[in-house]
Amino acid sequence: MNFEFFDxxxxxxxxxxxxxxxxxxxxTYFITWRTDDxxxxxxxxxxxxxxxxxxxxxxxxPGKPNWSARLDDLPECQQHEFxxxxxxxxxxxxxxxxxxxx
Numbered sequence: 371m372n373f374e375f376f377d378x379x380x381x382x383x384x385x386x387x388x389x390x391x392x393x394x395x396x397x398t399y400f401i402t403w404r405t406d407d408x409x410x411x412x413x414x415x416x417x418x419x420x421x422x423x424x425x426x427x428x429x430x431x432p433g434k435p436n437w438s439a440r441l442d443d444l445p446e447c448q449q450h451e452f453x454x455x456x457x458x459x460x461x462x463x464x465x466x467x468x469x470x471x472x
Contacts (some may be wrong), residue, residue, distance in 0.1 A: 373398040407469035409460075417463070421456045 374397045383393040409417075422432040428448060430440045441452060 404464055405469045409463040410468055413463060417456070417460060424452065424455065 376392070376394055376397050380394060385391050385393065425432045425437060425441070428444060430437050430444075434440075441449060444452075
């Protein structure tokens, strides 16, 4: 079995939904997922409250389905502030390896 890796010089298609997906014919893909209990409930609840408070302070309603698109409309320095505070923290929780596969 041969694995062909992504080649930046070849044709590429990028689609978006919740996350961008890069598609290139003939290359090997990998899938990352997490289980429901990957982040302890109390840590997740606190993280969501802090994130939602930050969004509200920046006039974004976290209850609306388009809140992440509204985040993209903020100045780059505020987007960086958000991702430094919340995206990295969330990924850090996932990296700790809580939970189990059933």
